[in-house]
Amino acid sequence: MRSPAEIYPVRKAFTLIELLVVIAIIAILAAILFPVFAQAKLAAKKTQDLSNTKQIATSIYMYCGDYDDTTPTINSRRGGNPAPVDIDYYVALFPYVKNLNVFLSPGRRSEYSSIGGSGDDCVDGFNTTNQCIGYGWNWGITSGAGSGLTYARSANGEPGYDPLWRTNVGKNFSQIEQTASMFAAGNTGDSPRFTICVNYLMQYYSNTKSSLFFNGKHNMAFLDGHAKSVAWIIGTLSITGSDVIALPSAKSDAYKYCDQPDSVDTRVGMTCRAYADLLYSVYTQSPN
Numbered sequence: 001m002r003s004p005a006e007i008y009p010v011r012k013a014f015t016l017i018e019l020l021v022v023i024a025i026i027a028i029l030a031a032i033l034f035p036v037f038a039q040a041k042l043a044a045k046k047t048q049d050l051s052n053t054k055q056i057a058t059s060i061y062m063y064c065g066d067y068d069d070t071t072p073t074i075n076s077r078r079g080g081n082p083a084p085v086d087i088d089y090y091v092a093l094f095p096y097v098k099n100l101n102v103f104l105s106p107g108r109r110s111e112y113s114s115i116g117g118s119g120d121d122c123v124d125g126f127n128t129t130n131q132c133i134g135y136g137w138n139w140g141i142t143s144g145a146g147s148g149l150t151y152a153r154s155a156n157g158e159p160g161y162d163p164l165w166r167t168n169v170g171k172n173f174s175q176i177e178q179t180a181s182m183f184a185a186g187n188t189g190d191s192p193r194f195t196i197c198v199n200y201l202m203q204y205y206s207n208t209k210s211s212l213f214f215n216g217k218h219n220m221a222f223l224d225g226h227a228k229s230v231a232w233i234i235g236t237l238s239i240t241g242s243d244v245i246a247l248p249s250a251k252s253d254a255y256k257y258c259d260q261p262d263s264v265d266t267r268v269g270m271t272c273r274a275y276a277d278l279l280y281s282v283y284t285q286s287p288n
Contacts, residue, residue, distance in 0.1 A: 001049060045106040046214045049134075050227060054103050056135055057221035059096035060184050064223075069173035071149040071184075071223075073160075074126075074137065076193055081164040085125030088194060090183070100110060100127065100276070105134020105187055107213040121202050121242040122191045135221070136188030136196040141257040141276055142198045146267035148257060149176075149223070151182060174236065176259045179223040183256045186220035186230070187213040196257075198279065201246040208288045209234060222256075235285040 025216045051241035064071060072092035077083055085091065097103075109132075124133040140148030150168035154160035160169045173179055183196065189211075190200040203210035212218070217229045231249035248254045255261045268275045 015175075023201055033077045042214065046217070046219070046229075048106050049187070050219045050229065051112070052055065052105065053135065053219040053221050053227040053260055055097060055102050056090075056093065056185055057225050057227045059093040060072075060221060060223065061225035064173065065286075067170075071170035071172075072137075073170045074139075074150055074168040074193070075162075078164050078166060081250060083125075083164075086131075086193070088124060088126070088193070090133055090135070091126050094126075100129055103127075103133045104129060105213070106132050108132055108134035108189065123134065124192050132191055133194045134187060135185050136190050136194040136201065136268045137185050138183045138257060139195045139197050140265075140267075141254060141272065141279070142199050142268075143195065144267055145265055145272070146196075147255075147259050147263075147265040147272040147275075149182075149259070151265045171259060176223065177261065180226075181222045182259065184221045184223045187218040188272070198245050198254075199243060199246050202244050204210055205244060207234060207236060207244045207286045208285060211244075218251070220256075233285050235283055237279070238282045238284050244281075245283065247279065247283060251276065 060071075067175060072089045073087075074089055074092075075087040077086055094100070127133060137150070138148040139150055140146060140152070144152070146152035150170055151160075152168070154162075154167045154169065156163075160167045176182060186196050188194055188196050188200075189202050189205050190197070191204075195201070202211055209216060212232050212234055214229075216232050216234075218232050219227060220230045221227045230253055232246050233249050234244065234246045237243055237245055248256075254276040255273055258278070261273040262271050265272050265275060270278070
């Protein structure tokens, strides 16, 4: 007759050491795979973002073709204006895209209000997605410059001035030296008027490299309809010490803000190229 042990064999359990070995292996695999998954997710977002940027670049080219090679005029409401929406660049381009999601960057933070609590937000009457527009327009290398794709804001007595609107008049291609190498739009953290001005681009964000889009590789749309990734850096101006400024990593890319790099921009009193050089000379890059 067989013994009970033979009929009902005892199953060996895992020892404590074996369990610890299994847990250690899982931990090692997780440490290896999780960063890979995060990188894959970031790469997917960047690919989607570049696709959006290309569609925006194409819509800019189509718009300008329909309006005698002239870039959009931007109008934002002044106090007392009963108009329901601001006419930002993306509102002008919307008929060529027909999908507001194209203007929402997967690399921009999801907050609808500004990061710094300044009172600015993304509400402009047209965007109803509860997300900030993620691509800004080239108003010029800084908000005070007049060498971008719009003229500086019309003041009282100047052409285009309207007491109910803040107006930035668009420019004709004949006033632009190199359409193929001029920034038209790109990733931004600005609001509510969405620009890529270096003093507005990351104004609500901390002075760290992690604030930049896609590890410092911003996607940029060009006036001739192409799009590509451009390296950026973040820091402050040594003359102020506090304002967060984002600049192209290569100074030569900063000249791509300029309609005519070597013509005097009367708004800043020097050429656009010289103004860009000045910004780099008083710039302190973030080490983190």
